[in-house]
Amino acid sequence: MTPPFAVTGSVLTHPPARLRRQAAIAVATIVGLVLVGFLLRLTEIDVAASAALHHLREGALRSTAEAFYLALKPMPAAIIMLAATAAVAGLTRSWRPAVVFLGAVAVTWGSAEAVKVVVGRPRPGMSEAAMATIGRAADASFPSGHVAFTAAFVAACVCLAWGTRWRSLVIAMGAVLVAGMTAAVVIEGVHYLGDAVASLVWVAGEFPAVRGGWAVAVARVDAGMRRRRARRVV
Template sequence: MTPPPVRPGSSLVDPPVHPRRSVVVAVATVISLVMVGLLLRLGEFDAAGSAAVHHLRGGPLGPVAEVLYLALKPLPATLTMLAATGAVAGLTRSWRPAVVFSGTIAVTWGSAEAVKLVVDRPRPGLSEAAMATIGRAADASFPSGHVAFTAALVAVCACLAWGTRWRSVVIVLGALLVVCMAAAVVIEGVHYLGDAAASLVWVAGVFPAVRGGWAMAVARMDATLRRRRSHRVV
């Protein structure tokens, strides 16, 4: 018997299998990365490697890194998220995947930005050439919001495509995009290597709990709406 086709977004709204485990991992990730961030702030153990990567800005990778960085600054990233949410709603013809999609990105990305306030690691010293094209970053450095947003976006897109024939394409292209963004922020000199790496760990540890929480919340909302509709019909 042929199994029924998987609708896009079904894996995104599925309730978590081990919700408590996801929460424990998320909490451990938050505590661990805050400690690592404070350690890097004191020692700057990744400064030399970051400076070496930043030197690549003078080569052919510089313009590519600049375009990637400017394309996903906070305002363009927010607009990208909203546009993608609309596309998800149209693709799935349901509000549930769209809400989980945008909510998961917003919380995963926003919580990473909040950690910057706690760690308060200063940005690397930008060259005059870099400041002239991308401007001066006013917030703290650890972790990278650009990388956190990109990784969260790719993760929800992978969940959206899970079980469909597009899964492999989304995972491969998404992983490439995340790697390119992580390299771009260091090449541009706006982040240290540790900032970019921390964002990857952040999303890996926090994303499952955030997605699961949104999935459960949306399922309850949907059940409540269905009950109200049934009561009205009766």
């Protein structure tokens, strides 16, 4: 019986033809966004727009933003990532896409969190109402880890579903999730608008290289395992 998501030809596990180019783009993204982070920290040019969006925190919009933010705090996000990895292994009946899925999401998300330490942009002054429901954010602000995780997770899901009939549905649902989280972190007042947008740029620049690197590594490990099995048979 054919697995729901065929491994052969999957964009997720397919080694890229231009990994060096993707790696160069990733490095440029790191350098560029770190510089942007320091610029935003010094000038705060996005503060007014961020405050305007935070003022929309009323009624149903407030409840929706809270739900988005609380659902993907670091611990729930890690659990979702691990559960999704197990689901990928089950759907594809292979360890290869599961490892690439986990590695691509974890490294893209984790490296964005590391940039926070480098840039050290302070969080916005959260309102008492927001802190009462979602708590105080203690780490640095730039870029948004929530948005980085959501975008990386969606990118991995799209790669997995690319060659299947589920592709359009996954893209549509993913776009809603990413847009919703991007708006939620600003509306809740836990991030500036620049932090959220920077996370989207981060994932766009980093994810292809990270996924490609994991795909190459997994393909080499798999090839080595196959050679060892072949030698045992002979």
